[in-house]
Every structure is written in structure tokens, then in C-alpha cells.
Amino acid sequence: MDKYNQPVGQAQQVNGEYKGTTGFALDGTVTSQKKLSQQELDSIKQSTGTLHTQYGKFVKVSSPNDIPTSETSKSVDNINENTKQIIDPKYK
Known part of the structure; x- marks a missing residue:
């Protein structure tokens, strides 16, 4: 969870587009937002x-x-x- 109590690495809607959130890996590296493909978005909706x-x-x-x-x-x-x-x- 991030400081806003949101799951890290989950999809979020930003200006009408779904993007992955910025998250921290266990090794301390930082990942940045990326636009989700339609297949990734469909998979999230299905699950x-x-x-x-x-x-x-x-x-x-x-x-x-x-x-x-x-x-x-x-x-x-x-x-x-x-x-x-x-x-x-x-x-x-």
C-alpha cells in the first residue's frame, strides 16, 4: 500500500486512461507509470x-x-x- 492506502502496482484511471501506478520493488528500485495495453486492461477487468x-x-x-x-x-x-x-x- 502507498501513503494514500492504495495498492501499489495496480491500475488507476488518470485523465480517462488506465495506467499502472508508480511502485517500489523489494530491492528498492522504483518503477514508473506505463500505459496498459488493452489486453492488460481486459485482464484486470476480468479479475x-x-x-x-x-x-x-x-x-x-x-x-x-x-x-x-x-x-x-x-x-x-x-x-x-x-x-x-x-x-x-x-x-x-
Whole structure:
């Protein structure tokens, strides 16, 4: 974890692009940010188990719950205060 309690070496969104964070290796060397390839980004999305947003924590499940459409977001980009589940094919 870094000083902001963020995992070191994980993807973060910077100005609309996902980049790896600067991190420190066990041997004391420093790694700098790099732009993630689409394959790397897809892999991170596939392995994501939990999304933390300003509207709460969303946990990946094997099948969607039967809840009203008004409480379902079809994209991570469209989450709002009424969202109870996200069905985003990019995060399968």
C-alpha cells in the first residue's frame, strides 16, 4: 500500500486512461507509470472481484439479481445513487 492506502502496482484511471501506478520493488528500485495495453486492461477487468465507488461497494456474483431496471446499471460509467447492481460485459 502507498501513503494514500492504495495498492501499489495496480491500475488507476488518470485523465480517462488506465495506467499502472508508480511502485517500489523489494530491492528498492522504483518503477514508473506505463500505459496498459488493452489486453492488460481486459485482464484486470476480468479479475476484478469488487468495485468501490462513491455510491458503495459492488461485489461480483455469478448471476444477476432480479431487481428493478431502475436500480441496475448497464455500465460502470453510469452508476448513480439508485444503483444496486451493475451488469457491465467488460467486467465478466
